[in-house]
Amino acid sequence: MPSDAAKKRARADETPEARARRKAAKRAKKDAEERRRDVERDASPSIEAPPTPTLKRVASKEDFRKEHQISIKNACERTRDLEPYVTFDDAKFPAALRKALKAQGYDAPTPIQAEAWPILLKGKDVVAIAKTGSGKTCGFLLPALAKIVAEGTQKAPEMQLVDGRWRPGAVTPSVIVLAPTRELAIQIHDECAKFCPAAGCRSAVLYGGAAKGDQLRALRSGADVVVATPGRLNDFLEPPPGFTAPVSAVKAAYVVLDEADRMLDMGFEPQIKKIFKLCPSARQTVMFTATWPKGVQKIADAFTTKPIHIQIGSGGDKLTANKSITQTVEVVEEEEKFDRCVAILKKELGKNETCIMFAGTKRRCDFLDRRLKQVGFSSAGSIHGDKDQYEREMVLDNFRRGRGNILVATDVAARGLDIPGVAAVIVYDFPLQVEDYVHRIGRTGRAGKDGKAFTFFTKDNRGAANELIEILQGAGQTVPLALQAMQRKEAEVAAEAAEAAAEAEAAADITSGAETPSQASKLHPTAIVDERFAMGRIEIEPLEKRFAEIVDMQPMLRSHERVRHSLETCNV
Numbered sequence: 001m002p003s004d005a006a007k008k009r010a011r012a013d014e015t016p017e018a019r020a021r022r023k024a025a026k027r028a029k030k031d032a033e034e035r036r037r038d039v040e041r042d043a044s045p046s047i048e049a050p051p052t053p054t055l056k057r058v059a060s061k062e063d064f065r066k067e068h069q070i071s072i073k074n075a076c077e078r079t080r081d082l083e084p085y086v087t088f089d090d091a092k093f094p095a096a097l098r099k100a101l102k103a104q105g106y107d108a109p110t111p112i113q114a115e116a117w118p119i120l121l122k123g124k125d126v127v128a129i130a131k132t133g134s135g136k137t138c139g140f141l142l143p144a145l146a147k148i149v150a151e152g153t154q155k156a157p158e159m160q161l162v163d164g165r166w167r168p169g170a171v172t173p174s175v176i177v178l179a180p181t182r183e184l185a186i187q188i189h190d191e192c193a194k195f196c197p198a199a200g201c202r203s204a205v206l207y208g209g210a211a212k213g214d215q216l217r218a219l220r221s222g223a224d225v226v227v228a229t230p231g232r233l234n235d236f237l238e239p240p241p242g243f244t245a246p247v248s249a250v251k252a253a254y255v256v257l258d259e260a261d262r263m264l265d266m267g268f269e270p271q272i273k274k275i276f277k278l279c280p281s282a283r284q285t286v287m288f289t290a291t292w293p294k295g296v297q298k299i300a301d302a303f304t305t306k307p308i309h310i311q312i313g314s315g316g317d318k319l320t321a322n323k324s325i326t327q328t329v330e331v332v333e334e335e336e337k338f339d340r341c342v343a344i345l346k347k348e349l350g351k352n353e354t355c356i357m358f359a360g361t362k363r364r365c366d367f368l369d370r371r372l373k374q375v376g377f378s379s380a381g382s383i384h385g386d387k388d389q390y391e392r393e394m395v396l397d398n399f400r401r402g403r404g405n406i407l408v409a410t411d412v413a414a415r416g417l418d419i420p421g422v423a424a425v426i427v428y429d430f431p432l433q434v435e436d437y438v439h440r441i442g443r444t445g446r447a448g449k450d451g452k453a454f455t456f457f458t459k460d461n462r463g464a465a466n467e468l469i470e471i472l473q474g475a476g477q478t479v480p481l482a483l484q485a486m487q488r489k490e491a492e493v494a495a496e497a498a499e500a501a502a503e504a505e506a507a508a509d510i511t512s513g514a515e516t517p518s519q520a521s522k523l524h525p526t527a528i529v530d531e532r533f534a535m536g537r538i539e540i541e542p543l544e545k546r547f548a549e550i551v552d553m554q555p556m557l558r559s560h561e562r563v564r565h566s567l568e569t570c571n572v
Contacts, residue, residue, distance in 0.1 A: 068111040073309040079122055084114035091117055093142060094149045100198035101142070110135030110448070115310050117143060120286065125307040127287045127300050131322050132439065133446025134312060136288045137191050137418070140256045144175045144225065145192075145199040147254055147284075153201045153224050170248035171204075171219045173226040176279070177256040178272065180263040182207035182229055182389065183396075187418045188258065189227040201225065206232045206247075209389045216246055230263065230271035237278055249278040257303075260289040261296050262439075269299070276303050290442075291319060291435070321438050321475040325425075325445035329455045329472065331482035337456050338368075341426060342375060344454050345406070353423035354405045358440045360429030362386050362410060368428065369408045380404030411436060420446065427455040434467040457483060462490050 085091045120143035179185040189205035204223035236247040359365040362384040369382040381395035399407045422444045445451025465487040
């Protein structure tokens with residue numbers, strides 16, 4: 001057997017062709033060995049650690065769905081009998097993807113992954129209704145990457161001769177993932193980048209607020225998966241006249257709408273429609289949404305084909321909060337907020353725990369960041385719409401790396417941030433819509449962990465008291481007495497306003513001579529006045545006190561002799 005020194009001399013003397021043949025033979029031997037191990041692993045029972053208690057083996061899929069509050073609708077013959085993937089070894093993914101999953105530290109599939117994966121691997125369209133933090137990103141990414149492994153990666157774009165100049169051709173990704181915000185798009189791309197090497201493919205992320213040049217270079221190096229916000233993707237799909245499109249959707253066989261409800265709320269429906277028109281009709285479409293309003297239902301009907309609906313928890317039409325989050329609502333005065341915030345942080349936030357604080361305005365956001373630092377807290381910074389992309393990413397990176405355990409944000413980050421291990425959320429300014437409140441507190445209590453949410457509620461927010469109480473009760477939380485009192489007061493005010501509006505409407509109908517539902521309205525207008533006189537509702541002596549009412553009724557009353565005489569007596 002030749003020595004190591006002899007091997008080195010032989011390699012130094014070999015020709016480039018011989019070196020290439022030797023390396024190719026070595027790679028082939030390594031691939032064959034890996035395939036052999038995969039076959040042995042698939043043929044033999046798994047000897048790895050048992051699944052975690054979160055998804056334990058159950059007697060049947062019906063028991064599994066009951067245990068995790070899962071409902072499946074529109075299942076077809078091909079998918080009706082599919083069993084949920086309770087462990088990663090159950091999943092029919094390539095061995096390299098399964099290995100990458102375990103390398104990331106995941107113990108077992110989440111309920112949405114367990115149900116969605118077998119259906120998506122069958123090539124069916126899916127509409128999944130699940131709360132944030134349910135593991136939806138891997139829920140749609142892993143089947144997409146498995147599809148790329150099975151069908152092959154896309155080639156890098158070739159140069160094309162356009163107007164006498166050689167230009168790069170369009171990238172044709174197999175997978176397109178649409179997200180409503182740049183933060184969410186970046187996070188999906190980061191998650192995808194963990195698994196792309198195992199699938200032998202590449203990904204790119206496109207979003208507004210950043211230079212197009214860097215994104216173009218990432219695209220042209222090859223991208224089988226494109227994660228994008230709708231606006232920026234449209235810019236690349238349909239460039240201005242005189243420019244070639246750097247991206248084409250003609251081969252996008254797997255299209256994902258993540259947080260579809262949020263995209264519609266943000267007005268992205270026209271851009272989404274444009275993108276789908278450019279995608280092939282024979283595609284697989286996946287939609288993930290936290291709620292199921294009519295707008296999302298309309299989009300699902302338009303762009304999916306016989307989708308199978310997977311719903312985790314109650315969800316759907318009714319807005320619900322994550323039951324893993326302990327919600328504490330304090331009814332306070334505006335000037336009390338900061339002192340209460342400091343007290344909560346000192347009492348509730350541990351040394352190594354993190355907190356996201358939501359403010360209502362950009363100015364308030366920066367103010368809180370400064371004040372927290374002044375009183376001795378370690379704030380990673382603030383993010384809002386006035387910060388450029390570099391500043392926002394720097395603050396988020398500081399927060400993730402522990403260079404500050406408090407992050408202050410406006411709603412620009414309420415949906416889209418997926419930072420693991422956030423211990424608490426403080427809703428400093430209650431949002432205009434209760435739905436935004438649910439998404440804010442959803443930054444904690446993710447991936448099966450418990451979380452805490454503290455909310456300041458002032459008299460200016462009283463209009464949302466009833467909806468907030470419904471959210472608290474639906475999640476089994478304690479409703480503070482002060483909030484209940486505010487709800488009752490608001491109900492009384494609403495009832496008085498409704499009564500006043502009804503009286504005003506009735507008076508307007510009487511004045512115009514229009515019919516009203518009352519018995520008196522069926523009479524002639526002058527007969528109404530006679531009736532009011534007879535019932536004592538209009539008297540001569542205190543008529544001055546009801547001057548405004550009489551003046552409003554004058555056009556109707558002037559033909560009535562008795563009333564005219566009464567008006568003249570009072571000098572009206």
